[in-house]
Structures are given as C-alpha cells and as structure tokens.
Amino acid sequence: MATLVVLGYFTTVQATEDTSQHPIVANSNHQTPLTASEGLPKELSPEQIENLETEKYTFQTEVSRLMHLIINSLYKTREIFLRELISNASDALDKIRFISLTDPEALKTKAGLGITIAADPERKTLVITDTGIGMTRQQLKENLGTIAKSGTSEFLAKMEQNNDAITQIGQFGVGFYSVFLVADKVTVASKSNDDPDQYIWMSTAVDDFTIAKDPRGNTLDRGTQITLYLKPDAYRFLQEKNLKELVHKYSQFITFPIMVWSSEEQEVPVSSTQAKKEDIDALLNDDELIEESIDQEPSSDEQTEKRLVYSWHHVNVQKPIWMRDPKDITDQEHKEFFKSVSREREDPLAWTHYKGEGEIEFRSILYIPSVVTDVFFNNIKNDQSNKPIKLFVKRVFISDEVELLPKWLSFLKGIVDADDMPLNVSRETLQKHRSLRIITRHLVKKALDMFSSLSKSDPEAYKKFLGQYSTILKYGAIEEQSYRKKITSLLRFASSFDTESFSSSLDDYIDRAKANQKSIFFMTGSNIGEIEQSPFIEALLARGYEIIYFTDPIDETFVENIPGYNGKMFVNIAKADIDFAEDDKDFDRDNELEAKYKPLTDWLIKTLDQHIEKAVVSRRLTTSPLAIITPKNGLSGHAQRVLDAQGVNHKNPNMEYIMESMRLQKKILEINPSHPVMETLLDYVEEDNITKDVETLIQLMYETTAIRSGFPLKDMTQFAGRVEGLIRKAVGVSISEEAKVRVKKAEEKTKEEKLADEELKKTNIVYETEEDDMEHDEL
Known part of the structure; x- marks a missing residue:
C-alpha cells in the first residue's frame, strides 16, 4: 500500500505503475469523494489567534530591505513565488531523505515524501505543504527572520545601486520572501523531528513577525505548511488550472510528487457518504476497508448523481529522464521527451545524453530537431539569440532565457540540470559565471561529437541533417576559430x-x-x-x-575565412592565379604562346576596354574560346549575384560604395590558344582585317562568356540588340526593317464616364468626412 498526503492528513490508495519509488501517489478516481473544503487544512480560529502566546520579533534590517526590493523591483513575474516555495519544499524533502539513509527512524513520523498545493477560494488562501525535514521554533526564527550570511549588507547595497552588478545572489536562500509578491499575510506551520511541538510563524511583511506554539497541535507529524492570504490582485492563483500550469512550467521534473487539490465532475451514488477528516485516520488502520472502498463499483440499480468530486491530482508525472542511466532510456522515451520539451511535432534526428563531472557537475540532453525553423534564421539575421536550452538546478526549472549555446548551435533543443549554480534573486537571468562557460564548453564538444557520430552511424540521416543545418555549421566555422577545424571536417x-x-x-x-x-x-x-x-x-x-x-x-x-584545411589551400578556379603541378614544365611553351597571341590580346584590351583590365593566354581552357576571370581579391560572378539578391548594398551606404567599386572592377579575359575562333581572330588582327561586324561579334562573344561565367550583364538591351542583329544578318533581313503593327488604338473616355468618375470622387470624400466625425466622437 502507498500513502497520500492530504495537507497534514493521510488517505490510503492503491499504488499504481511508476509510483513505487514515491510513497505519495496520484489519487484513484474510485476513492470515496471529498467535498471542496474537506481536503483543506484546519485554519486557526479567531479565538485561537487571540489566545496565542506569541513572541514578536523584528525582521533583520537586511531582510526588510530585501523584501522591499523583491516586492518593488527585482522579480520580473509574480508567478515565480510558487516555483520558489516548491524549490524550498524539495530541498527540505531532500534533507530528510538524506538523513533517513543513515537514520531510518527519521521517516517514522511521516513515511510519505511529497508536496501538496491546495487553494481555498472562500478564504482566499493558498496552502503549500511538504513532508520534509521541518523546522524547530529556533529554526523558524533564524531561517525566516534573518539572512545568516556574511557580507549581506554589502550585497544589498550593490543590489540597490545597480541590479546588474549582482554576482552572488542565490547564495543567500531568499526565495521564500517572494511570497509577499502575492500575499499580504503569510503563516508557516512547521514540525521537526528535533522538536516535540509544532510551531507557527506569522507575518504581514511589514517590520515584524510572530512565532507561537501551534494551538491545533501536531497536525503535520513532520514537515512545513505555508498558508498565503492572497492580495485581491493575485486571486488568479486560486484557480486550479493556473496552479497546474505553473507547476508544469517550473517544477514538472521535481523528484518528489506534487499534488494539486482538484475537482472533477463524476457520477457518484446518491447514498455515498462524504469522507470526513476523522474518518481518514480510521482508514489508515484498516487495509481491508480501504481496498473495499477503492474497488467497489456501484450496483446497476443504485441511483447516482453528477457531483463535483475533489481529489489530489499528481501534476509532475513527467519524470526527469536525464537523471536515469542513458542505457535504460528507450528511443521512444527520448522522442516523447523531446516533443514535450520543444513542442516540436516531428521526431528528433539524433540526441546525446551527457553527465558532466569535475569542475562542475551537471546533466544534459541535447536533441537535433528534424527541421530548422524560420524563427532561428530571423533571430540570427536580427542579431538576436535563440535560447532553446531549458536550465534546471536540481530539477527545478530556472529559465529558458540563458545563453548556454553559441548562436550557431542554438538550433539544438534540450535541457541542462546543474547541481550547483549561482543565481540571481529573480532566477530569471544568470550571471556570466565561470560555471556557465564550463557548461557551454562541454555542450559544444558533445554537440560536435553527436554530429560526428550521426555521420558514421546513419549517413542518410546525416545528409538530412546537413540539408537543414550545413549553412549554420559554416556560420559557426566562420565565427568560432577554436572549433573551426572540427566543424569543417563535418561538412x-x-x-x-x-x-x-x-x-x-x-x-x-x-x-x-x-x-x-x-x-x-x-x-x-x-x-x-x-x-x-x-x-x-x-x-x-x-x-x-x-x-x-x-x-x-x-x-x-x-x-575566405577558412583559407585551408589540413595543409591544402582553397583555390577558387573562377579567379586568377591557379597553379598546376606541371606549370614549371610548360613555362617555355607558355611564353611562346603569350608572344604569339600578343597582337590579339592587345586588340582585345583596346576593343573591350570598358570591361577588362588585361587579356592573357589561358591554361585553364580546353573547349571554350574565352573565360572571364575575377581578380584574386574581386567578386566572383556568383558572389555578386548572391549579394545583389540579398540587397546588402541597399542597407548600408558604406557597403553600397564598396560593392559598387567591386562591381566596376575590370576583369581578366583569358583566351584559349587552341580554339579555332581565337586562331582565326589572330589572323584577322595580323592582317588588319577587323570590320565593324567582327567588333560586334567579339562584344557579343564577351557578353555570352560573362553569362556563362556567372556575371550579370550591365545592359541587357544592348545584348539583346546584338543578338537580334546577328540573327537578322544570318537570315538576310535588313537591320532597319521594322515589324508591321496591326492593333486598334483604344478610344478616349466618353463624357458620361467622366461624370461618373466625378461622382465617385464625391462619394469618397463623404465617407472620409464621416470617418473623421466618428473619430472625434470617440475622442
């Protein structure tokens, strides 16, 4: 059998699958239904409060200052109070569990370990209970009234002067005071194994607090129960839906079960007796009665009615798989976990599960989404960061706004769970701490290892990966010199x-x-x-x-940014200065060809002066007559087209000037000395037999070569005219002969049409006036 905490009381239910490791489990739908208030704790009566033998204390000065800062400035969102309280409860549970390893008697006072959350809309209270280590009277005073850390005053002074200067927040255990973001009164009941009595701490977040022996007696057995009396503007936290969403958002991977008091409409027997709190204690000692109560189904002829049935709902059912041995996690579990973390629909391409040890201990799982989203590229384009990693500290969600990966790897999704991490008070942004740099370094290495492993284990999946992410990897190689060679080897x-x-x-x-x-x-x-x-x-x-x-x-x-790889340099064959291994052997032959074709190259430079810087005999051509080469530091045709398409020159005036200069840079014309057209042209030049037609043809030949070489033409109209002229001459049509146009000219508007247009204009003016009047009326 397993036990279920009901805010200081117990109900016994059947243990279900996957709950054997937790004594507190989700309630069965078959249990005797409870009413809305019967699962809630017994509140102190006015008479009990009046007769309390209280001791009043003044908050430590630093605490008062801290609460003022928390309430008025530090926390970005009020909802994190619940995260803080659950985190503290989890710490208390961890402590008692650790003690029980050497002292089994520690759990005798309360076997179940867990956290419950219940809202009472009538009293406007929210109650968070844990069965952790609890606090003695003295501990209540010390833990909730002071911050017993050296250097606190200096720390607070820095915080008040400049929030960005904070470097040690989170070392002070101040999360509890976030309750005053949503509550104007707080009571804390706590029972420790080290104290025979249960005590209660009360405060209204002004200047003082009181501590007294709890007149209700030992209702907790062991643990802590925090009751928040919510401010009117925080009543939304009384809604069951909101509470479950917050637990799921921030604390779904807490090791211990978190139960939320929930209602559900069910068909129940009319004669069903509502379980009272005093009945629950009796049920603890009668297993047979419990089992009968759970398993008994209403008879077919018994009358039933729809009723709101209240029970405990286990919210954090998603187990933190990163805490398990990677060998024990199935592929299907990884796929489901990835979808729950990333909200992606498709399965991931690959993943890596890693435990970091040494300088800092942490666990992480990284996933490769099957498709890169437009959001990623938009963020990169706008110099914004993608922050796809959810950061946890001891299974408590801290933030998904922390840059744990460099931009070029931020397409990955996953989680990091650190055992010890300096946080700021709000836990919304982490400081640039050495621990973060260490974690980032490990994550980058594991990501690159994951890519490499995928390339070997599943080449087809790796091609799919590169189809989505190769551009991003190249961006990474450009940005990160330290990872450049490794990234390049993966391309x-x-x-x-x-x-x-x-x-x-x-x-x-x-x-x-x-x-x-x-x-x-x-x-x-x-x-x-x-x-x-x-x-x-x-x-x-x-x-x-x-x-x-x-x-x-x-x-x-x-x-251009990766000049070489493993001792060999990249060479763009569309640019000048290509060296072949046999160049030295052909040196004499090349000199002879240069001398032979000098008349032609000189004539080409003169004829194509506006386009080319020089003309040379080519070593790279075999079948084509010409090639247009970019100078070594110039723009290739492909690069120019890409930059023009991206509109780079229109966004930055300085870049526009540079780009235009590079476009106007004259090219190098290479001629093929073995091509018959070049041999014939050489004869024409040497015989001084160059006609106007030959000049037109060489211009056309240059332009077609420019297109083949990837360069956009400056004047397509001239190019089209030269082509048409060549065709006309080939088919025997005069260049001056025009096409015969046989079209009917459109008629002018009639008088009636013009009047109709004028009437439409007047109508538009009326509409505009009416709209203006409406705007003035609204103002």
Whole structure:
C-alpha cells in the first residue's frame, strides 16, 4: 500500500505503475469523494489567534530591505513565488531523505515524501505543504527572520545601486520572501523531528513577525505548511488550472510528487457518504476497508448523481529522464521527451545524453530537431539569440532565457540540470559565471561529437541533417576559430567526383588528390548544373583534378575565412592565379604562346576596354574560346549575384560604395590558344582585317562568356540588340526593317464616364468626412 498526503492528513490508495519509488501517489478516481473544503487544512480560529502566546520579533534590517526590493523591483513575474516555495519544499524533502539513509527512524513520523498545493477560494488562501525535514521554533526564527550570511549588507547595497552588478545572489536562500509578491499575510506551520511541538510563524511583511506554539497541535507529524492570504490582485492563483500550469512550467521534473487539490465532475451514488477528516485516520488502520472502498463499483440499480468530486491530482508525472542511466532510456522515451520539451511535432534526428563531472557537475540532453525553423534564421539575421536550452538546478526549472549555446548551435533543443549554480534573486537571468562557460564548453564538444557520430552511424540521416543545418555549421566555422577545424571536417559537398549533394568530406577530397597537389579546387554557382556548364572547370577536369562544387550562398564567404584545411589551400578556379603541378614544365611553351597571341590580346584590351583590365593566354581552357576571370581579391560572378539578391548594398551606404567599386572592377579575359575562333581572330588582327561586324561579334562573344561565367550583364538591351542583329544578318533581313503593327488604338473616355468618375470622387470624400466625425466622437 502507498500513502497520500492530504495537507497534514493521510488517505490510503492503491499504488499504481511508476509510483513505487514515491510513497505519495496520484489519487484513484474510485476513492470515496471529498467535498471542496474537506481536503483543506484546519485554519486557526479567531479565538485561537487571540489566545496565542506569541513572541514578536523584528525582521533583520537586511531582510526588510530585501523584501522591499523583491516586492518593488527585482522579480520580473509574480508567478515565480510558487516555483520558489516548491524549490524550498524539495530541498527540505531532500534533507530528510538524506538523513533517513543513515537514520531510518527519521521517516517514522511521516513515511510519505511529497508536496501538496491546495487553494481555498472562500478564504482566499493558498496552502503549500511538504513532508520534509521541518523546522524547530529556533529554526523558524533564524531561517525566516534573518539572512545568516556574511557580507549581506554589502550585497544589498550593490543590489540597490545597480541590479546588474549582482554576482552572488542565490547564495543567500531568499526565495521564500517572494511570497509577499502575492500575499499580504503569510503563516508557516512547521514540525521537526528535533522538536516535540509544532510551531507557527506569522507575518504581514511589514517590520515584524510572530512565532507561537501551534494551538491545533501536531497536525503535520513532520514537515512545513505555508498558508498565503492572497492580495485581491493575485486571486488568479486560486484557480486550479493556473496552479497546474505553473507547476508544469517550473517544477514538472521535481523528484518528489506534487499534488494539486482538484475537482472533477463524476457520477457518484446518491447514498455515498462524504469522507470526513476523522474518518481518514480510521482508514489508515484498516487495509481491508480501504481496498473495499477503492474497488467497489456501484450496483446497476443504485441511483447516482453528477457531483463535483475533489481529489489530489499528481501534476509532475513527467519524470526527469536525464537523471536515469542513458542505457535504460528507450528511443521512444527520448522522442516523447523531446516533443514535450520543444513542442516540436516531428521526431528528433539524433540526441546525446551527457553527465558532466569535475569542475562542475551537471546533466544534459541535447536533441537535433528534424527541421530548422524560420524563427532561428530571423533571430540570427536580427542579431538576436535563440535560447532553446531549458536550465534546471536540481530539477527545478530556472529559465529558458540563458545563453548556454553559441548562436550557431542554438538550433539544438534540450535541457541542462546543474547541481550547483549561482543565481540571481529573480532566477530569471544568470550571471556570466565561470560555471556557465564550463557548461557551454562541454555542450559544444558533445554537440560536435553527436554530429560526428550521426555521420558514421546513419549517413542518410546525416545528409538530412546537413540539408537543414550545413549553412549554420559554416556560420559557426566562420565565427568560432577554436572549433573551426572540427566543424569543417563535418561538412559534406558535391564534387566532380560525385555530384550528389553532401557526398564528400574535405578529408575524402584530400584522399583522392593528385600527386603534388597543393590546392583544394572549388567552383561556386547557384546549382550543380550551372557549374558543370562553366568554362572554368574544363582544364582541371581534363587534367584529372577533382573540383568541389559550392552551391550554398555562404560558401564563398566560408572559404575566405577558412583559407585551408589540413595543409591544402582553397583555390577558387573562377579567379586568377591557379597553379598546376606541371606549370614549371610548360613555362617555355607558355611564353611562346603569350608572344604569339600578343597582337590579339592587345586588340582585345583596346576593343573591350570598358570591361577588362588585361587579356592573357589561358591554361585553364580546353573547349571554350574565352573565360572571364575575377581578380584574386574581386567578386566572383556568383558572389555578386548572391549579394545583389540579398540587397546588402541597399542597407548600408558604406557597403553600397564598396560593392559598387567591386562591381566596376575590370576583369581578366583569358583566351584559349587552341580554339579555332581565337586562331582565326589572330589572323584577322595580323592582317588588319577587323570590320565593324567582327567588333560586334567579339562584344557579343564577351557578353555570352560573362553569362556563362556567372556575371550579370550591365545592359541587357544592348545584348539583346546584338543578338537580334546577328540573327537578322544570318537570315538576310535588313537591320532597319521594322515589324508591321496591326492593333486598334483604344478610344478616349466618353463624357458620361467622366461624370461618373466625378461622382465617385464625391462619394469618397463623404465617407472620409464621416470617418473623421466618428473619430472625434470617440475622442
């Protein structure tokens, strides 16, 4: 059998699955129904209060100052009072459980360990009870009347001067005083094993508090019961729905069961007798009677009626799986937990469960969502942080506003549960503490290990991961120099060896590199098809070199910030200065070709002066006649298109000037000395046989080459005109001959149509006037 705490009293219910480790379990729907007030604690009567032999104490000065700050400034949201009280209750339960490991007698006074929360709408009170270690009279005075820590005055002075200067908050155990955010009167009843009597502490958060022996007697056996007399503007915390939501939000992973006094409409026998509190004590000693009460079903001919039945609802049923051995957690449990934490619908791609030990102890679980959301990219674009990690301290939810991951990893979801963490009073934001840096370092390492493990264990899932997150990883490599090599090793690309997306790593590329190859050759483009049509790849493919195909808009920026990998430098084959291993051997041949084609290159520079800086004999072309090359520090055609599409130049005037300068930068024209068109043009130049048509053709040839090389044309109208002129000449049509236009011109408006338009204008004016009058009436 298992026991259920009912605010100082017990009801015995059948233990259910997954509750064997907790003596306090969720109530069965079959128990004898209780009325709204019968599960609530017995309040002190006015006569008892009047006859109390109280001792009055003044709050320590620091406590008064602290309460003033808490109530008026520090806490962002009032609802955290419940989190603080549950956290304190959990600590008290942890203490008695720890003592019981060496002293089993400690739990004899109260076997059940748990927390109950009950609202009384009539009295406007909220009662939180735990069966923890409890407090003696002296402990009530010390724990709730003073802050027994050195340096408190200095700490409070800093806090009053500048909240941002706080670095040690949370070391002082001041969470209890958050009750005065919602209550104007608080009573605390507590019973400790070390004191024969139960005592009560009372305060109205002014300057003093009183302590007295509880006239109700030892109603708790052991533990603490806090009764909050709520302020009128805090009555929403009396609603059962709100209480359950707050427990679920902040404390769903507390080790001990948290029960909320709840109502539910049920069909019950008309003759059913309401269980009284005195009956509950009798039931404790009669197991057979209990079992009969639970299992007995009403007979079919017995009259029933709908009635609000009150019972205890176990709220924190979601167990903290991060506290379990990773080997004992099934994949399905991880998927369900991920969805509960992240509110995602799809299963995660992968996860890692980690326990950090050493400098700081913590547990964490990180998940990779199957799809990256637009919110992530919008936050990155607006220089805002995604904060997907929920921070717990000893299973108590602290915040999801703490940056525990760098921006480029903030697509991950998960939790971190630290055993010891300095907090600020509000627990809404953590200080930039060394512990956080240590945790972040561990999390980044475990995340990268998770990606690496996924690439080996499930290549298809890893391709799906890269399809969503490769751009983000490249951003991380640019931002984080310390993780640059590791991140780069995780990336995958298409290449001339295998054009499938995410097929080759840089390590694969280097393994396939040729003898004496010092470079990693790459080409950028909007897609693989565009790259494969580029003239730039011809010579390398002909020589047997592999080319990596970069199709991600960030790729060119990525390689500019990652100049090399494992001793080999990245080389953009669309830019100047490509070195081949056999260059030295062809030095004499190249000089001969340069000299031979100098008349043609000189003529091309003169003819295409507005476009090119120089013309040279190419080593990279095999089948195409021309190629347009960007200077080493210039913008490639693909990069220019990407930046234009992003509108970078319109957002920043300085950037607009720089971009325009780079666009206007003249290019390098490479000619293929083996192409018949170039050989013929050389003959034309040497024979001085250059006509106007030849000049037009070379202009058209340059523009088509620019398109193939990825550059946008400055004047599409001129390009279209040259193409049309070439076609006209080929088909024998004069350049001056125009198309015959056979269309009927539209008629002018009639007088009637013009009058109708005028009437419509008048109608619009009337409507606007009426709207203005309405606005004035409202004002």
